[in-house]
Amino acid sequence: MTSLLRREFLLRALAACGTVAYASAGPRGAEAAGAVPGAARSISAGYFGDQVDAVRVIGEAHLRQLGVEAGDASIRSAARTTLAMIERARDQPRAIRALEQAVRQDFERGRTVQVEGWILSKTEADLCALSLLEDDLSR
Amino acid sequence: MYDRGRAAQMQIDARTLEQGTTIEADVCIAGAGAAGMTIALDLLGSGLSVVLLESGGPARDDQNDALSEGRMTGIDTWDLRRMRIRALGGTTGHWNGWCRPLMRQDFEQHDHIPYSGWPLKYADVVPWFRKACRTLEIGEFQWDADERARATGKRLLPVSDIIEQRYYQFSPPTRFASKYGPVLAQASDVRVLTFANVVDVRLDDSRRRVDGFLCRTLTGTTFRVHAGRYVLALGGVENARVLLASRSQQREGVANGHDVVGRYFMEHPHYYRAIGGVHPSALDLGFYRRGESDWRRPDGSAVQMLGALGLAAEVSRRERLLNFSATFQAPGTAPSTPAPVVEDRLPPAAAQALVTRGRGGYETTLLTVRAEQSPMPDSRITLTAEVDALGMPRVALDWRIAPEDDVQMRRAMVLLARELGAKGLVRLRVPGDATRFVWRQDPGGHHMGATRMGRDPKVSVVDVNCRTHEVQNLYISGASVFTTGGDSNPTLTVVAFAHRLANTLRSERRQERSTG
Numbered sequence: 001m002t003s004l005l006r007r008e009f010l011l012r013a014l015a016a017c018g019t020v021a022y023a024s025a026g027p028r029g030a031e032a033a034g035a036v037p038g039a040a041r042s043i044s045a046g047y048f049g050d051q052v053d054a055v056r057v058i059g060e061a062h063l064r065q066l067g068v069e070a071g072d073a074s075i076r077s078a079a080r081t082t083l084a085m086i087e088r089a090r091d092q093p094r095a096i097r098a099l100e101q102a103v104r105q106d107f108e109r110g111r112t113v114q115v116e117g118w119i120l121s122k123t124e125a126d127l128c129a130l131s132l133l134e135d136d137l138s139r
Numbered sequence: 140m141y142d143r144g145r146a147a148q149m150q151i152d153a154r155t156l157e158q159g160t161t162i163e164a165d166v167c168i169a170g171a172g173a174a175g176m177t178i179a180l181d182l183l184g185s186g187l188s189v190v191l192l193e194s195g196g197p198a199r200d201d202q203n204d205a206l207s208e209g210r211m212t213g214i215d216t217w218d219l220r221r222m223r224i225r226a227l228g229g230t231t232g233h234w235n236g237w238c239r240p241l242m243r244q245d246f247e248q249h250d251h252i253p254y255s256g257w258p259l260k261y262a263d264v265v266p267w268f269r270k271a272c273r274t275l276e277i278g279e280f281q282w283d284a285d286e287r288a289r290a291t292g293k294r295l296l297p298v299s300d301i302i303e304q305r306y307y308q309f310s311p312p313t314r315f316a317s318k319y320g321p322v323l324a325q326a327s328d329v330r331v332l333t334f335a336n337v338v339d340v341r342l343d344d345s346r347r348r349v350d351g352f353l354c355r356t357l358t359g360t361t362f363r364v365h366a367g368r369y370v371l372a373l374g375g376v377e378n379a380r381v382l383l384a385s386r387s388q389q390r391e392g393v394a395n396g397h398d399v400v401g402r403y404f405m406e407h408p409h410y411y412r413a414i415g416g417v418h419p420s421a422l423d424l425g426f427y428r429r430g431e432s433d434w435r436r437p438d439g440s441a442v443q444m445l446g447a448l449g450l451a452a453e454v455s456r457r458e459r460l461l462n463f464s465a466t467f468q469a470p471g472t473a474p475s476t477p478a479p480v481v482e483d484r485l486p487p488a489a490a491q492a493l494v495t496r497g498r499g500g501y502e503t504t505l506l507t508v509r510a511e512q513s514p515m516p517d518s519r520i521t522l523t524a525e526v527d528a529l530g531m532p533r534v535a536l537d538w539r540i541a542p543e544d545d546v547q548m549r550r551a552m553v554l555l556a557r558e559l560g561a562k563g564l565v566r567l568r569v570p571g572d573a574t575r576f577v578w579r580q581d582p583g584g585h586h587m588g589a590t591r592m593g594r595d596p597k598v599s600v601v602d603v604n605c606r607t608h609e610v611q612n613l614y615i616s617g618a619s620v621f622t623t624g625g626d627s628n629p630t631l632t633v634v635a636f637a638h639r640l641a642n643t644l645r646s647e648r649r650q651e652r653s654t655g
């Protein structure tokens with residue numbers, strides 16, 4: 001995917017989720033850093049539908065358990081595999097389908113984490129953490 | 140000498156016997172609970188004269204129940220007195236009727252379960268299980284969940300074959316006293332003596348045979364039963380207690396030359412209130428809610444059943460795990476134990492977000508997991524210095540669970556959670572070290588293992604025929620003979636082995652007759 005396509009996808013994703021105003025999704029983070037923006041928070045919101053507030057609690061607990069301080073850079077680093085998956089997808093539906101498959105495979109292959117007792121897929125725990133990003137566009 | 144003619148067709152209150160009476164019989168069975176009554180019923184018409192001794196009377200009473208009092212020195216379970224009933228019918232006076240046989244793998248030897256491996260196979264017990272199904276008034280001996288789901292039009296959860304679908308059948312529950320008491324009371328070849336407590340197993344000079352049971356009533360009458368064969372069917376704790384307390388001739392008690400009696404005590408730890416599940420409310424759990432099956436009893440009433448999930452035998456073996464069965468608690472039936480429920484940490488709404496992702500409602504359900512424990516010599520029944528009203532030493536029950544069992548159970552729950560998660564069905568919350576959830580280990584009132592079965596007298600008390608290794612004419616019936624306990628409630632297996640023992644006694648009798 002070219003960076004132009006990615007940017008287009010990101011903007012549409014943000015608009016679709018309604019979490020960030022289209023106009024405010026400017027190129028600040030992404031292009032200032034000279035990299036492709038993540039859109040992870042928006043994808044997380046898309047994945048969890050209107051439940052995104054609820055999953056933040058899980059995200060916080062997951063990070064706490066990993067000993068990771070809240071902060072965009074450390075969240076991105078802790079969830080880098082999932083982040084990479086999101087970035088590989090072409091659009092939000094595909095990203096969500098890939099995530100769904102990853103969650104299923106995590107459970108099947110034993111890639112689970114235990115957060116406050118709940119047995120969660122590593123991918124979904126990452127997604128919960130990504131919902132905590134302050135700035136969806138920075139990397 | 141006691142008059143056999145007078146005894147015929149009677150239930151006799153032992154308190155009315157003359158002091159020092161001796162009663163003669165071919166077989167003396169002590170304990171008229173599920174095990175003892177089953178054996179007595181099966182011996183009807185065998186040509187054997189039977190005396191059935193029961194500590195209590197027709198109804199439960201405080202004085203008799205007090206004889207069961209004991210101390211809990213290990214994991215604190217329910218109180219021993221309340222749990223067991225000292226009356227005709229024994230503890231079946233308040234059992235709940237959950238039935239499932241021990242499973243094929245439960246009889247096998249497993250490297251990861253110390254002291255496992257029965258001296259017989261599941262297939263050897265199947266004919267007796269079939270008979271036990273009839274005795275306990277459940278449906279057929281058929282445990283194929285696929286077939287049952289088809290027959291009842293219910294749906295199984297679509298899980299892969301790492302999970303084994305199981306189900307319980309429910310006895311009405313059969314109350315042995317009212318169901319079978321009248322049959323025995325009418326029988327000419329069985330004499331039922333109530334208020335009759337065995338207090339000492341007396342051996343002959345060789346110490347290889349029982350010479351008689353010494354019995355006492357709470358009113359002070361002492362009498363003796365002299366028989367060709369003797370069966371202890373006093374329940375899982377009292378079987379061990381009477382053997383240990385029979386030390387008038389041998390310091391270690393009877394059948395206890397290797398200090399095994401009372402050891403390897405097992406329960407079924409019930410893991411309650413900690414394992415929480417969240418699932419879409421649309422999920423069809425009909426098979427896993429207690430409901431009517433297509434089986435009918437002769438009176439037309441339906442046999443109830445309840446679906447459960449366990450791990451496939453192959454997976455348990457590979458992952459080195461104990462057996463367990465998990466049931467979904469029906470709404471509104473949470474046990475009244477004090478531990479917190481699912482909500483205590485992550486709000487269920489958070490878990491809901493993971494399963495439903497905003498698409499529809501959800502429900503929270505607690506799972507009850509009935510688990511196997513591994514046999515341990517240090518989990519044991521011993522005698523204390525305290526005595527009951529008959530002068531019998533009371534027991535101390537030091538029930539223990541190996542720390543490895545706990546670890547295995549957590550791992551097993553994680554496997555279950557992964558499978559349910561992979562299918563997007565349920566997210567499970569399992570106690571974990573980091574979270575220190577309350578992981579309640581409640582007992583089921585299932586007292587197993589304290590006179591266990593095996594080939595090696597150094598680690599077992601009875602042989603494959605439930606006969607004690609050390610005393611030729613002494614047999615034991617009840618869950619105390621279980622080598623391992625699996626996770627199935629014990630009574631179906633107890634009754635199956637009681638039928639089998641009755642058959643042994645009958646065939647020994649036949650052999651004796653044919654050899655003159």
Ligand SMILES: Cc1cc2nc3c(=O)[nH]c(=O)nc-3n(C[C@H](O)[C@H](O)[C@H](O)COP(=O)(O)OP(=O)(O)OC[C@H]3O[C@@H](n4cnc5c(N)ncnc54)[C@H](O)[C@@H]3O)c2cc1C
Pocket residue numbers: 169170171172173174175192193194195222223224225226227228229230231233234235236237238335336337338372373374375377381583584585616617618628629630631633
């Ligand atoms: C609350 C509760 C619920 C249960 N629910 C279930 C269930 O749903 N499913 C299941 O499979 N199992 C259940 N059980 C277990 C079930 O009750 C036992 O497995 C079953 O009763 C065992 O039968 P038994 O004959 O070995 O012992 P018991 O039924 O206890 O009978 C022993 C008899 O021996 C008599 N006795 C004791 N000492 C002496 C003595 N010294 N001399 C003469 N007689 C004596 C007693 O009075 C008693 O009548 C439950 C147990 C409890 C406590």
